[in-house]
Structure formats: C-alpha cells, structure tokens
Amino acid sequence: MFDDxxxxxxxxxxxxxxxxxSDHGLLSxxxxxxxxxIYKLMPGVCRTLxxxxxxxxxxxxxxxxxxxxxxxxxxxxxxxxxxxGFTFHGLEKIDTSKPMLFISNHRDIVLDVALINWAxxxxxxxxxxxxxxxxxxxxxxxxxxxRINKSFIVKRSEESKRAMLNASKQLSAYIHHxxxxxxxxxxxxxxxxxxxxxxxxxxxxxxxxxFLNKGKxxxxSDYxxxxxxxxxxxxxEFDPCDSDKAxxxxxxxxxxxxxxxxxxxxxxxxxxxxxxxGQVHVEFGKVIEGDFADSKAVANAIDQEIIGNYKxxxxxxxxxxxxxxxxxxxxxxxxxxxxxxxLTKEQKHWLLTMYANPVRAKQQLD
Numbered sequence: 001m002f003d004d005x006x007x008x009x010x011x012x013x014x015x016x017x018x019x020x021x022s023d024h025g026l027l028s029x030x031x032x033x034x035x036x037x038i039y040k041l042m043p044g045v046c047r048t049l050x051x052x053x054x055x056x057x058x059x060x061x062x063x064x065x066x067x068x069x070x071x072x073x074x075x076x077x078x079x080x081x082x083x084x085g086f087t088f089h090g091l092e093k094i095d096t097s098k099p100m101l102f103i104s105n106h107r108d109i110v111l112d113v114a115l116i117n118w119a120x121x122x123x124x125x126x127x128x129x130x131x132x133x134x135x136x137x138x139x140x141x142x143x144x145x146x147r148i149n150k151s152f153i154v155k156r157s158e159e160s161k162r163a164m165l166n167a168s169k170q171l172s173a174y175i176h177h178x179x180x181x182x183x184x185x186x187x188x189x190x191x192x193x194x195x196x197x198x199x200x201x202x203x204x205x206x207x208x209x210x211f212l213n214k215g216k217x218x219x220x221s222d223y224x225x226x227x228x229x230x231x232x233x234x235x236x237e238f239d240p241c242d243s244d245k246a247x248x249x250x251x252x253x254x255x256x257x258x259x260x261x262x263x264x265x266x267x268x269x270x271x272x273x274x275x276x277x278g279q280v281h282v283e284f285g286k287v288i289e290g291d292f293a294d295s296k297a298v299a300n301a302i303d304q305e306i307i308g309n310y311k312x313x314x315x316x317x318x319x320x321x322x323x324x325x326x327x328x329x330x331x332x333x334x335x336x337x338x339x340x341x342x343l344t345k346e347q348k349h350w351l352l353t354m355y356a357n358p359v360r361a362k363q364q365l366d
Contacts, residue, residue, distance in 0.1 A: 196249055241271050
C-alpha cells in the first residue's frame, strides 16, 4: 500500500547502497562538488576512485540506525562549523513517550528537519521520518538517498485531479499509520516550499490532507489525539540562501513568475547546509489538542504556536527598523549590507523584508 512512498527498511539497505555507489549521476555530482579540477580533467578516473572509496566506507552500514548514526556525526560537525551556536527548548513540556507529528515552519530544504532530528537525537528521542516532495527528486539517486535516511515521498507532480486526490489519501493514511500504529515520529513542513518571504503560515490544505483518513464519524479532537501534532519553530539568525531568495522574490514581483535554473534545488541544499547561519534555535511548541471547527482553525492554532515561539534575532529587528526608517544597530546593519552588496535596490528591499516579516507576524499576534 505504501511501498512507492515509504522509507527503505533495514533489509533493503545493502541493495540500495550497492545501487547508489554505482550510480553515474551521484558519482558525477560528488566529484564535481568535491574535486572539480580533477573531475574536469579526468572524469572517468575521478568516478572510479570515488566509487572504490564509497564502497569501503559503506561496507559498515547494515541497517538504517547505523546510517543515522553516521549522519549524526556529520550533522554535529556541520552545526559546529556553520553556526555560532545551536539551541533547542520545549521538549520538556511534551509527553515524548507518545509518537509525534512535528509540523514546522520551512526555511531550508534539508536543514530544518535535520536540526529537529539533532535535538531529538541529543535528547534520546526517536528521530523522525521526514516528508520530501517529489519535485526535489528529479534524479532516482536523490530519491534513494533520501529514502535510505528515513524520508518518505510526497507526490506533488501527479497530472490529473483524481491522481492528486489518490496521492493525498495515500499520504494521509501513511502518516496516520506511521504515527498511530507504528509509533514512529514524523516531520512535515507547514506548507509546500520554503517561506522565502519569511512569512510562516500553515496551509490549511495540509490539515485537510491529514484529515482525509479521519472518517466522517470520528471527531476532529479524537483524530488529533491519534496523530499528536507538535508545532515547531526554527529560527535562523542569517539565511545562507537569503540573496538567492531575494533575487527570486524581486523577479516574481516584476514579471509574475520565476524559472528555476538547472540544479538550483541541489545548489540551495548545499548552500543551506554549509553556509554561515549565525545562531540557530529550535523551539518545540504545545501539542495541538481539543475541539476545532475545521482545518482552518487547526492551521490557525499551529500558526499561533510557530509564530509565538519564533526567536527574533538582531538581524530581524534591524531589518524591520531599517524598512521603517528607525534607528538600527549599525554593526548588524553592516552585516546585512555585506549580504546585499551585489543586489539591486528591489532585491535589497526583499532581503530586508524576509528578515523583517517575523517581527511583523509577532506584532500581529499580540
């Protein structure tokens, strides 16, 4: 029922790893990123060397847990190198003995869920299965890489309305089955795509999708108790992809559309992972429980938690002050100006806006 979207299981690890280390596209991508000069001169030799290296390194992986432990080591190094400090809070207020459906704001393609996982891992709590859109899985090796690391696929590319509805029903059933029956934590973003403008708003259609599996007789409050939604706020002092997002937003404003460049998503993933982020904080909110009228009311309750728990940094407050022609902290403004050095006036406005919008959101909450 779920074989085409679920993560890989322990008994599939060996075969998937063999497939991955023989994949021409994956080998070429790693070579061009890690050894660009050698790859340009001797692509075949570079791929062969990499393949043997990966073969040796991957021989120790026999199940998903071993892969996750290796990912944890990499993530620890990444957080140390690319942030000025990572903090998390709120797990102590939650009954973590129950399986949870984490719904968070979405700023970074890969790092959002990775940081939630790191907080859970450090707290001795089972890591999540993560939702990933099939729009990011243009290459089969990308899908294999995600599914071998506890990701499941969200079908967004179905061509007919009927196919999309069936895909949504399958996804709804999978999430309920995984949390309620398999007792496995799940993460999904509050809406499709990153909040490039800094506005963290839960799409009520996401909640409607979750309720497709509910059944007409079951109360919303009872179903919420089964899927156990925990809103999560992820706050970055600086976004490594901020100038790219500003360029896209300015182009959309000017022309009404934006066409992605080749490998843009993969480049965003890389920049998001290794780029400097300043301080980063993850706040786990209160469980969404009780009686709600409909999907919109549930989405609104999630927004209250995510926006209310969002940590504002000086980068947010200074951008807001600059746009409102108020006094700014000059050393912070200098950092923002450095990030905007190669942008046009319109693009600069959008970059400041994306940092300022969380301040506005909190004001509207009050």
